[in-house]
Amino acid sequence: MRNSEKQTMAVIGAILFLGLLMGVSLLLSQFVVAEAQEKETSQIQTEDSASSEQEEEDKEEEEDEEDEEEEEAVELEPGFQKVVDEVRAFWKRESESEIEELVISPFRVPPRKEQYEYYPCMDCHEEQEVQPERELTEEHEDLVLDHGKQRFWCLTCHFAGKEKNYLRSLKEQKIDFNESHLLCGQCHFERQKDWLMGAHGKRVGSWSEERTILLCVECHNPHSPAIKPQLPDPIPKGIREIRMERSNQPHKIETKHELIKVWDRIALKYKNERTK
Amino acid sequence: MRLINFFWDVGLSVFRGGKLYFALLTVFGLVALLGFFSYIKQYQLGIMGHGLGEEVSWGVYIANFTFLVGVAAAAVMLVIPAYIFNIKRIKEVVLLGEVMALTACIMCVLFILVSLGRPERLWHILPFLGKLNLPTSMLAWDVIVINSYLILNLLIPLYMLYIKYCGEEPNFKIYFPATLVSILFAISIHTVTAFLFSSNVSRPFWNTAILGPRFLASAFTSGPAILIIAFQMIRAKSTYWIDDGVIKILALITTVALQINMFLLAVELFTEFYRQTDHGASAQYLFFGLDGHNQLVPWIWTAIALNTIALLILSVHKLRESPRFLNTACVLTVFGIWIEKGMGLVIPGLIPSPLGDIVEYTPSIYEIGVSVGIWSIGGMIFLVLAKIVIGVEKGRIKYIPR
Amino acid sequence: MTDKKAAPISRRNFFKKAGTAGAAIASGTTALAVASDVLEGEAYSDALKEYFQKHYRDMSKDEVKAALARIERKAKRKHGVDITVENTAPYAREDTVFGYALNISKCKGYRKCVYACVEENNLSRDPEIHYIRVLEMEKGSMDLEKSNHYFGEDPVPKAGKFYLPVQCQHCEDPPCVKACPTQATWSEPDGIVVIDYNWCIGCHYCVIACPYWARHFNWEEPVIPKEEINTETHYLGNRPRERGVMEKCTFCIQRTRKGKMPACLEACPTGARVFGNLLDPKSEIRYILENKTVFRLKEELNTEPKFWYYTD
Structure with a gap:
């Protein structure tokens, strides 16, 4: 039984490995990737293939797997790469090596995509075109854009084309909605480092177990991020x-x-x- | 058998007395009853029954306690000349002084008891059964020294009375060491009570080394002053004659102590007010009011005025020697010290709170009722004990072999 | 009878009498204490055992178990609620010491933590007891005496103000523990300062000693609506308290010892609060202490608080 199981696993693994290689080669043909980066992706791939359970999951969600590959392709600024390495060095624990929901983060964030009413965007935008004017009149008109002192507009962070299911970096890289901190960190890099390290933002669940932290957008509305003043809870009675x-x-x-x-x-x- | 006779005779003597004696006992008893009902009512009413709260959690009870510790300690001013230097005329009244200390100790314990949230759990501080937090807790030390002093002041007079009752000479080997220990405890109850306050880094007003000396100085002011008042009353109302010399010595002690006390107060005030740091906020509140809160200001100025007048009277020899002026000065200084060291020390120490909130404290009528009740219990105890002491000293109560 | 022979006997008699008098007083207070509980409907044996219950740290395992069961019964009778009382041991005993960090640049004074704490820890609603006090501070000054405790008529944050929540700082050298005359309060091995509510005699001395105003007294029987009682409790933490005893923040001992976050942290809408293990070099709190500008309140008093404030 065991042997046969192992054999089947090996076969599945091999197929997956091949699939991954194909994906990577496809990607390579699309983007020009630095050699160092290439090495890293292949390393991660080998790590991935090592754990068979994850692979089965991967197989079930082929789309997601593709996403991941694309995410890996997000080219990190050299400065930010340094921060990432630092974060990894700080937060990487032996017990947590298997938890890799996000590509770069040795921690978990509560997934964000599920919370969106309109996600995936392409469900509607397959047919609907993006309005070329800056004023939103037909859809999303409830959005108030109060971020970046009028220097931003929708297409600063969102794609106009087919990649609408992703966020758009300033370099037009695709960023997953569950990894939106990469987008925020383009400008708010110091805050992002604080967040990655635990000095900003909020850890939820447990202080001892696996680290789960809330994404920036859980607290800050990305279109209008400043937190508005509000009435506090009742005054204590002396x-x-x-x-x-x-x-x-x-x-x-x-x-x-x-x-x-x-x-x-x-x-x-x-x-x-x-x-x- | 003689001991039983002694207790029997002493017990009987309590129930024999003049009209004034019984009238006083009745009044004290009624007020004490009032105090008891106030305590019950206070318990039932909870917050409404207290003037205390989260910010000011020590009030009149602890203020009176602090004052009475001083009174208790002051007996040592009679004990030292009587037993150590063997001055005869003081020896005649030293028992009264010790009885006063005993009364003050009992009142101290009562004041602590009524300020406890859970008095029925008192067994938690008993030796062996409970867990007294030694050596770190100043309150635990206070429990030890005050109770030891109480017991010493119960046993020494008991022994002396018993010996007198039997018509014998007291055994030097028994009373002398006990007296020495009691002198040590008299100093220590006051120092430990001062440490009780000054050990709190959270309360800058108290957290000063001068508090111990100030406590002693004020104790040796108010204690002898109370003794003088009591002796004058005894002289006036009973047939027991107390020598003028005793009163003179006590008056001198009061005078010197009051002078030192006022000096230490001035030193304290200089430090508080020269650079008005956060540490000075409580003093600011006490003497001039803080942010429009000035409830204690009239009190403390009254105290200072009383003490100053008393100081002037006492410092002039001629005035001090006139009984009328002396008595006035003693009453003034007792009230002055009672305010300065009671309300004027305990309450401003807690205002402002460690987080800078200013909540003032006014004692509730129930707190006042309980305090007055305890004072009358004290009065009752002192009256009865003084009667016994005088009875034995005068030879009215003595052993008659049957 | 000669006097010399008579004396020791009578002395013995005297001590006997004194002894019986003492015993009478003791049994009297016991009877009174127990009777008042029994009158309230407590089972006689429960009331008696509660009165004579030993100090928490002196109890054997069985005695603790019995005490926990008694508290559960009492809660059922008094509040009509089935609660569970636990005595979860310190988390990972050897290598956990709890610490707290609070980002004062992020705190906006919403007071969410205050009321989350009230609900979690079964604090009295009437009269109000709060473990956390949020101070509205003047910008440009750290003077606590210029702080406002009673802000809240206008929306916060207000211009020119910053906010400083203060709760028990869980000092390493706690003045309250030093002050307590009965050892009713102490530091647990994980650094949490706790109280045995059954051992406290209510002398207020710890209130006087605490520089952070962190200890609170039950002047009355605490009132909590039945439906709002948190039934998951800890002996040293949020179990229902009675009048006449002290209580204080325990870093939510009932939660944190199970690996959960304290209630104040969970409730904080700005993420200003960070909780963790000080001994773990790979913890958020250690990162903050090592890399951020931190300060402790009244550090000059040398109480070594395990509660830090930091800024962005």
């Missing part, structure tokens, strides 16, 4: 307020008077001295 409330006295929670700012105070002092 002992005074509780007493007044219980004795049915009218009361107002005491708020301190406006304080004079440090710089104003100092400025005032100098101003007074000078007018003397």
